[in-house]
Amino acid sequence: MISKISTGFMVGAVVLALGAGVAYAALAGDEAITARQACMKANGKMMGTLVPMIKGEKPYDAAAVKAALDGEGPACSKWAEFWPEDSKVGKAVKTRALDAIWTDPKGFEAAGNADYKAFTELAATTDEAGFKAKFPALGAACGGCHEKFRAPAP
């Protein structure tokens, strides 16, 4: 009898913990804003490595390119969770996200997909010619989002 109760209790606890786990995993509010800003920071850091090579200020370095692209990944892995409805306006943090993200979800998704595609294609390059050919599309994809879905700086 006791063991039955304790089993039931344990199952219940596991279910509760799982539920809490799921709730915890989905980003909300300021948390989502902070997470996507960390992703953008990582993007900026990556660009800090790539842009000097594109401009010819630094020599092309395949290993450094790969490290920069790989380094961006973790901060942006939860992209799909970055944009809950309750993160339009920050409570304690500020956001430059425009309402268009939520009023034009198709356009926003397309802009995100363009970025993902350009990123993947750039990551597949192995030499300087490929890198220089594929970089502009990634830059343009950044712009595609910043033009329509990001407010000017405060």
Add this chain to the structure above:
Amino acid sequence: MSLYIFSKRKLGALALLAVSGLLVFWVASAPHPFVAADIPPHTANLENGKLFYNIGGCISCHASEADAAVPAGGKPFATPIGVLYPPNLTSDPKTGLGKWSNLDFVNAMQKGLHPDGAHLIPAFPYTSYANMNVDDVLDIKAYLDALPPVKNASKQHDVMALPIIRRGLGLWKWIGLNHAKFMADSKQSTSWNRGAYLVNGPGHCSECHTPRTIFMSSNTAKLFQGGPHPEGKGKVPSLRDLSGRGRYKDAKDLVLAFQNGEELGYDKMSSGGMGEVRKNISKLSESDIAAIAEYVMSLK
């Protein structure tokens, strides 16, 4: 009884005051268009017209909903006073500018007047275009005339009390519209002066990059110091001391930013409508872009 007479007199005085007030308003807000003799004879230069069409950014507001590269108008433009529907600039005689004379066009571009005498809403930046050389204005018309006509009837603006606002603009023009033509500064280089002309005249950069006074006229004491964004969120950045503030290293850096934007990692020209502006500027010749950059980087 005496009270009755007093109030009748008072009413009469009030009516007189109102009528004379309306009269002053009507006279002071009247349009003052150019007349035919003001417009010089002109030989069209289509290449020059295209250049000024691009630096003027006409397409950014006058794009059609069907084709973003055709200035047939109609794409809604949200402003603080309501939604505007910029008109059709193609040469269609019924719905576009096909029937406009050179005089009509210059009056619109530099006096902010419709051929029927109505004041145009200054979301159309005639306040900057007023500084342009008439020849450049007329070349824009020639360029528009040469584009294929597109039938697209202009929609009524969605603005409260529009006729009253329009007439009131006649008053506003006394402070908001400066007819002084661009004057070259002989102490500066030719390219600097070219840049100053492109920025302050057709480029109308000051319309957003200079804050406004409480009368919504350009606050020239704070020229290019930036200000609130006209669409609300965020700010329009200052154009002063761009190198000292670490925005661009030098004029060359700014040229690359204008030409490439984020394709070369320049992410400061994308948001708030500047992405569109940058694309228009990128269509200019390298020497014109360099002239703009030289002038802008010299703003301290």
